[in-house]
Amino acid sequence: MAPETHGDPTMHRDDWLARLAEALGSDDARRVAEVLPRRVWDDWAVERFRFWWVRATGMEVTQSIQHHQAHQHLTDPADRGADNSVRLVAGKTTWVRVYVRGGIFGTVHGVTGRLRVQRRILGFLWVDVATLSPLAPGTVRARPFLDYATERGNVAHTLNFRVPPETFWGNVRMTVTLTDGARREYDTRTVTVDATLRQTLRLRGILVSYNGPTTANATPGIPTPPPLNLAAPSLADLQATSARALRAMPVQAWGSFTQAGATLAWTRPLDDPRLNAGGCSANWNLLLNALTNRRTADGNRTDVVYYGLLPSGIPLGVPGCGIGGLGSAVSGDQGTLLHEIGHGYGFQHTPCGAAGATDPSYPTYEPYAAASIGEYGLDTSTGAVLVPGATSDYMSYCFPQWMSLYQHRRLIQHARLDPRWENDQPWLDTYREWRKYRVEEDLPYPPDPWRRADMRAQQVISVTGVVHPGGRPEVLTVARVAASTQLDGRRTGLTVSLRGRGGEVLAQAPLVRLTTHGGGCGCDDDDTSSYLFQAFVPDVEVGDALTIDGDAGELWVRHAPEEPAEVHHVTAEPGDDGSTNVRWEAHAGKEPEFWVQATQDGGRTWDAVATGVTGDGVVVDAGALPAGAVELRVLAHDGFTTAVSETVRVEVPARAPSVAIMHPVDDQTLPAGGALQLWAAVPGVDVGRDAEIRWVLDGHEVAAGEEAWVEAPEAGAHKLELLVRTGDGEAAAGVTFTTVAIEGGSEES
């Protein structure tokens, strides 16, 4: 990190003299100064004079959390970092907070300025990319003194610039010039930062509908209410629910939101009691098993996190669950999504609240309490400062929560965020180099899987189920499928084996516990609680039996059926509503389970479409399949073998976009007159090319585009509408929010 530098004051000696004369109201100062040797003048007068004038004393470049003068508040030197040393990422909305000081005689009002943004190319050449005006209110008071916590804790005490995400990447040099808004320039200051790392939030949504009882805990004697019927949320809802994660995490502004197949139709209430103290509930285990199977049918991609998005209103005990690479909670719950995908990245709980076993490596940032985020955070959508004395890490059970120094560091270069470096050379060069290593069997989407060998799909027998208290395994699904074999869980000492006629082991894999103490659900990591498991046994041949074995011998066995499974006569007919009706004929034992997969690359790779189907057909809802020509196939599982059908081709019609508002959030309260972000979720739409996006605030069109910034309207209730039109149709979304006047929130005139 290059140090901040001032403009060279000695270059402006005459200017300083003029100001000194002006300040003193006479020419005496000039006469005194003229007789001094220049060096004495420079050492003595100029530097000291600067303290009488408006000057920039620091520049904090922050995206969600940052160090700035850390020694002023962190008492343990080990917790401190240099200014702006928390890694900044490319393509993310960035705030530059300029700290200013005024003369010794009093506050200087109306200090404003501009920010020049430059990017380095070819290793040495700086080119201008933008000159920015400050965010509303656009001016700041330059005071003689302001204590650290007050100044840092409120953006009203700094002059703030927002660097748009499309501008902020590479090696970036930013120079602020403080002015009085007219001719006079007070001071300049420069900071150079490294934003060469680009990371992407990549979620594969599994959209869940609910048709079932209002509660699992019906009271005897009280009539049962009619069942709930809740439609699945949309992919745009998933993106909107991710807004907080996109802001808090070190990822670029544009996430990758894709859908892992059709709506998962769920029928069991999730408010059933835990199986035992500290254990998961039976229905949560079953839902996680269904989500895990969908992930397996999708190839178990390792550069995404899968997310089961539940409809708002579904009966819930614990709000959400997360296991390695997979999370689940209700649509619209942005805080829980951030937390549960945290488990997806492998994070444990952190020590605050009733969080159970917690991450022993989480540091205490003295003087703050356990699980403090450790520095000042900033929510770039609202300018809200998250102070370390009152904000807890988002993996804890204390509130309010935000990104901590600790988790931020662990998210840098995380494989599930697809990290890539962009140096002064165009990133395409690197990209082309990687392409040379492309492997045919890799998965094509989300893109760039050839960068990691662990993405390579292998033919496996996926065995999933629940191990009950006391160690008794219950197998729920056996599926032979191509998938990545990475499992982020804990090995248990149990083994799953494929055996031949004489009982000899043909192939073997460890049984991995998916729900662990870090896994949400309030599950304890001890052997007295039930847990969800999965094992990927290499599918080397049909074999004669599958077994689960522990230290004490065989715990479970299943023998091959007399006749292997069969599936044929697959048909796929498009429906009027954009859905696709897939039907088949099959023989697959007494309790068959069918999966449907789709390919767009001639069968090289397969995506999940439907899982957990028990009948001889399924209606795939609109949106689950990409528009255009798609090939489908059916997998029939009989609990031991899997039959794969021939492929059938279907033409999926284009459809209207799915849209939602990411910011502001429904029912949010915001400061009137501040900078307000309008941010749309339009997954799958090429925003630059074929979409018209308009924002209507209280009946008046105020902005256009996927993201826009306006001044928050005056105090009161407001209605915001998002209108999107593409070549395939129109869609709209709306939120209501409230603005309030905040004392001291802007400079008094």
Ligand SMILES: [Zn+2]
């Ligand atoms: Zn949790």
